[in-house]
Amino acid sequence: xxxxxxxxxxxxxxxxxxxxxxxxxxxxxxxxxxxxxxxxxxxxxxxxxxxxxxxxxxxxxxxxxxxxxxxxxxxxxxxxxxxxxxxxxxxxxxxxxx
Numbered sequence: 001x002x003x004x005x006x007x008x009x010x011x012x013x014x015x016x017x018x019x020x021x022x023x024x025x026x027x028x029x030x031x032x033x034x035x036x037x038x039x040x041x042x043x044x045x046x047x048x049x050x051x052x053x054x055x056x057x058x059x060x061x062x063x064x065x066x067x068x069x070x071x072x073x074x075x076x077x078x079x080x081x082x083x084x085x086x087x088x089x090x091x092x093x094x095x096x097x098x
Contacts, residue, residue: 026059072084079095
């Protein structure tokens with residue numbers, strides 16, 4: 001009988017999925033394949049940001065955190081962006097400094 005530690009198997013699968021999500025976010029931002037919600041556009045106006053600056057923040061981000069609601073909190077150098085993936089589309093939900 002083979003003894004398998006299921007927690008380590010699940011952790012490995014989550015790492016692979018996480019790596020895929022990060023790759024998708026970076027690729028979509030590089031190619032400017034982002035869909036901005038009305039709320040995100042409003043917040044970008046308040047923060048003085050553009051679609052270009054948000055795409056750059058996503059592309060260069062180093063921190064990606066999965067939230068309880070299934071969206072990802074992506075920390076750029078000066079911006080935090082909340083995104084959600086559906087298939088290969090990245091939706092930008094909101095943007096704020098910090």
